[in-house]
Amino acid sequence: MRYSVTAVVLALAICSLLSHAWAESERVFSAQGCRYTLPGPSWEWVDEAEVPHGVFMARDDTGLVMTLIVQPALEGATIGSEFIAGLERGARKNDLIVKRGSRKIRFKGVPCYQMELLMKSERKTAVNRIFIDRGTIYGLQLIGTEDHVEDHPAFEAAMNGFDFLQSTGSAHAPQTSTEDENESSLEKMGEQFAKLLTIVFLVGLVIWGVQKFRNK
Secondary structure (H helix, E strand, C coil): CHHHHHHHHHHHHHHHHHHHHHHHHEEEEHHHCEEEECCCCCEEECCCCCCCCEEEEEEECCCCEEEEEEEECECCCCCCHHHHHHHHHHHHCCCCEEEEEEEEEEECCEEEEEEEEEECCCCEEEEEEEEEECCEEEEEEEECCCCCHHHCCCHHHHHCCEEECCCCCCCCCCECCCCCCCHHHHHHHHHHHHHHHHHHHHHHHHHHHHHHHHHC
């Protein structure tokens, strides 16, 4: 009987630990109207990282680093030609980064612009998925090695860890646009967001370096 009780206690303890681990694998960001689930047991949250407009950062034990940033969008902003032009200009202005490619896709049911980048000095690649919903610009960035990170087996799993909270309303109150709002405002918004993504790339490389040192 004593052994049976011990077995039950151990089973309950294991279940509790597993439940805790599962709860830690998902985080809900109510203010930003989204959640993120870590793609697998090799991933962990990087709570010590400080990223402008950052919502979260996570990494795995192979050197992948995932970050989400958000920023309020101008009223009525979409992934249109003016906003994309600003993103492209912002990416070109940084001498450390080369754009490898870009395309328009749909992600989580909304229009999305995917930009593939290379950090020249470190030979590291990144993919940004930028989309606008509920008055907010979202930027998901995954950093990998010099091999194209979009070809990594875990790429889609890492991206699809993101999801919207369907029951929420506007994540942020959109910035109010005036009647004289024009294309240049949308381009400026895109350029500013591209600059933020560049900073994220640099911070992500630092996190990658720390992970590499820890694995030695």
